[in-house]
Amino acid sequence: MRQIKLTIEYDGTNYVGWQRQPNGISIQQVMEEALARLTGEPVRLHSSGRTDARVHARGMIAAFMTEKSLPLSAYCEGMNCSLPPDIAVLQAEEVSLDFNPRHDAKGKHYRYSLHIARCRSPLQRNFAWHLRDSLDLGLMQQGGEYFVGEHDFAAYRTTGCAAKTTVRRIDKVEVESAGPLLHINVFGSGFLRNMVRIMAGTLVEIGRGKLQPERVRDTLLNPSLKAGMTAPPEGLCLMEVFY
Amino acid sequence: MRQIKLTIEYDGTNYVGWQRQPNGISIQQVMEEALARLTGEPVRLHSSGRTDARVHARGMIAAFMTEKSLPLSAYCEGMNCSLPPDIAVLQAEEVSLDFNPRHDAKGKHYRYSLHIARCRSPLQRNFAWHLRDSLDLGLMQQGGEYFVGEHDFAAYRTTGCAAKTTVRRIDKVEVESAGPLLHINVFGSGFLRNMVRIMAGTLVEIGRGKLQPERVRDTLLNPSLKAGMTAPPEGLCLMEVFY
Numbered sequence: 001m002r003q004i005k006l007t008i009e010y011d012g013t014n015y016v017g018w019q020r021q022p023n024g025i026s027i028q029q030v031m032e033e034a035l036a037r038l039t040g041e042p043v044r045l046h047s048s049g050r051t052d053a054r055v056h057a058r059g060m061i062a063a064f065m066t067e068k069s070l071p072l073s074a075y076c077e078g079m080n081c082s083l084p085p086d087i088a089v090l091q092a093e094e095v096s097l098d099f100n101p102r103h104d105a106k107g108k109h110y111r112y113s114l115h116i117a118r119c120r121s122p123l124q125r126n127f128a129w130h131l132r133d134s135l136d137l138g139l140m141q142q143g144g145e146y147f148v149g150e151h152d153f154a155a156y157r158t159t160g161c162a163a164k165t166t167v168r169r170i171d172k173v174e175v176e177s178a179g180p181l182l183h184i185n186v187f188g189s190g191f192l193r194n195m196v197r198i199m200a201g202t203l204v205e206i207g208r209g210k211l212q213p214e215r216v217r218d219t220l221l222n223p224s225l226k227a228g229m230t231a232p233p234e235g236l237c238l239m240e241v242f243y
Numbered sequence: 244m245r246q247i248k249l250t251i252e253y254d255g256t257n258y259v260g261w262q263r264q265p266n267g268i269s270i271q272q273v274m275e276e277a278l279a280r281l282t283g284e285p286v287r288l289h290s291s292g293r294t295d296a297r298v299h300a301r302g303m304i305a306a307f308m309t310e311k312s313l314p315l316s317a318y319c320e321g322m323n324c325s326l327p328p329d330i331a332v333l334q335a336e337e338v339s340l341d342f343n344p345r346h347d348a349k350g351k352h353y354r355y356s357l358h359i360a361r362c363r364s365p366l367q368r369n370f371a372w373h374l375r376d377s378l379d380l381g382l383m384q385q386g387g388e389y390f391v392g393e394h395d396f397a398a399y400r401t402t403g404c405a406a407k408t409t410v411r412r413i414d415k416v417e418v419e420s421a422g423p424l425l426h427i428n429v430f431g432s433g434f435l436r437n438m439v440r441i442m443a444g445t446l447v448e449i450g451r452g453k454l455q456p457e458r459v460r461d462t463l464l465n466p467s468l469k470a471g472m473t474a475p476p477e478g479l480c481l482m483e484v485f486y
Binding site for chain 1: 252253254299301319320323328329330331332333334361362363364365366368370480
């Protein structure tokens with residue numbers, strides 16, 4: 001028995017998300033079916049976490065057990081021949097049998113992208129949240145600083161989130177301008193469901209001057225206070241998982 | 244009678260190109276139909292030029308005549324409500340009746356994007372040409388320099404090109420690295436059909452060491468010599484038209 005760890009990139013636009021769902025095609029289903037065709041075995045992929053419908057990944061991590069002794073290139077170059085154009089394996093490595101993609105993850109980097117312009121952008125439509133208003137970057141950075149540290153993020157999860165504890169650690173929040181795009185880079189130990197999207201939505205409301213940067217501090221001290229809106233999924237990308 | 248000049252952005256992935264074709268949906272057809280619904284008149288759009296199937300634009304220019312006196316915002320914000328998500332009007336201006344988008348164009352900026360990595364990228368699949376080999380930027384820049392000036396570009400057009408003269412002026416060719424992407428920026432007075440794609444394909448073969456940079460000079464002096472391959476359409480974007 002071997003365990004294989006895969007690094008996966010995908011354009012989530014046409015999927016219901018990472019996890020198998022009854023209502024549509026998921027990345028997990030497409031990956032598991034391609035691996036089953038390749039190995040001739042039923043394959044169960046365990047990932048570092050989930051992503052929502054329309055959310056992207058440049059470095060999703062998932063692992064599976066196999067009895068076969070195919071060369072690693074079969075799981076990378078080989079898989080990429082049978083996967084659809086919007087999913088690809090970037091790397092395949094053999095790892096120890098006790099590697100657990102979810103529990104062993106030390107941290108993750110998510111990027112939320114905004115497109116700021118008077119008109120919507122056809123070329124960015126699936127990869128950034130389009131906003132007409134100009135945003136105050138200084139205020140957003142101030143708000144972002146309040147996220148850093150270990151806090152109760154109960155105000156930053158969706159109602160469907162089943163996590164037992166809502167305490168998470170954020171290591172860094174960066175707001176960087178790149179032409180008409182604004183990237184919010186978030187590094188942290190782990191994330192509740194919709195947490196990055198609510199963080200991004202809150203920072204946007206701060207950048208618009210509709211919320212004070214101190215609102216972040218207040219919602220972390222008192223989770224019954226409302227955070228900002230949930231930013232739409234297309235702007236979000238899971239960049240990297242750290243082990 | 245008024246003439247309205249539009250600046251148009253589109254993701255060309257799902258179109259047969261700018262120009263109306265019997266075999267599929269073109270950007271021109273979608274734009275003309277949306278304008279006809281808006282104005283209640285039949286509308287004929289005249290563009291600065293064509294783009295091939297799957298080629299993109301951030302700044303295509305097209306103009307039309309209208310008897311209506313709608314506010315300019317109707318042709319921008321108004322149009323964007325009825326256009327599909329992969330096409331948008333970025334700007335609408337009233338111009339004099341003798342403005343001709345094709346003949347009055349002083350120059351154009353095209354960008355050809357390459358994605359250089361061991362594995363194909365799902366997120367770049369519609370916007371860059373994926374190459375596995377690393378390229379020698381210095382050689383590509385050297386080759387690019389030979390394009391600058393007024394030359395006979397007969398070796399740099401597809402067989403279907405109906406242009407009367409094949410002499411064109413190139414003002415600048417820049418090769419710039421941006422992470423895993425490589426952008427080839429080409430500025431020139433005008434372009435033959437597939438010219439930028441053959442220029443990009445030739446520079447790629449130079450970067451791979453398969454052609455010498457001097458091959459560019461030789462093909463411009465002697466158009467019966469073969470230039471490099473035609474790069475695929477998805478990497479090409481019309482960035483701006485200058486008047």
